[in-house]
Amino acid sequence: MEKLSISFDLYTYESLVKLPLEDQSLLQKAIKSRNKAYAPYSSFKVGAAVLLENGEVVLGNNQENASYPSGLCAERVAVFQAGACFPGIAIKAIAISAASELYILNKPAAPCGNCRQSIAEYEHKQKSPIRILMMGSTGPVYKINSLADILPLGFESSYLK
Ligand code: THU
Numbered sequence: 001m002e003k004l005s006i007s008f009d010l011y012t013y014e015s016l017v018k019l020p021l022e023d024q025s026l027l028q029k030a031i032k033s034r035n036k037a038y039a040p041y042s043s044f045k046v047g048a049a050v051l052l053e054n055g056e057v058v059l060g061n062n063q064e065n066a067s068y069p070s071g072l073c074a075e076r077v078a079v080f081q082a083g084a085c086f087p088g089i090a091i092k093a094i095a096i097s098a099a100s101e102l103y104i105l106n107k108p109a110a111p112c113g114n115c116r117q118s119i120a121e122y123e124h125k126q127k128s129p130i131r132i133l134m135m136g137s138t139g140p141v142y143k144i145n146s147l148a149d150i151l152p153l154g155f156e157s158s159y160l161k
Helices: 021-034 074-085 113-126
Strands: 011-013 044-052 057-061 091-100 131-135 141-144
Touching: 021 044, 021 057, 021 074, 021 091, 021 131, 021 141, 044 074, 057 074, 074 091, 074 113, 091 113
Parallel strands: 091 131
Antiparallel strands: 011 141, 044 057, 044 091, 131 141
């Protein structure tokens, strides 16, 4: 038996203003988008901003539904919109901002498993890493340099050949 360990680098910044300017600007866009989220059932609003290699920024936010599973997370709204409008253009980074209307969220909210899988599809297809930035409504920012870091041993297209 052999035991393998998997680790990844998590970069933490004590606040938004400590980030490099490009990342600060992307996160600001995610915050603006978060404020337009449709989250009447959870009161948990999430905004996502996708930076493409051509400089375009595509926004998304969570869209809830009275039939709960029919809603969609901010990250998937944003990456699917990017894939629909800019097919073949690589994604450089995704900023995610989350906030609750019920309490102060002072730590980053990481993308859910379904969103990780969806973003991983694009990362795998484009063969270059997607940087992920996450923040709550206040507090620190987390950065990871590749989505694959938070979805180790992921399922991808090579299994289907
Ligand atoms: N949500 C997101 O938009 N992104 C995530 O990664 C986690 C959860 C949304 C879905 C739902 O509208 C609300 O947050 C509460 O789960």
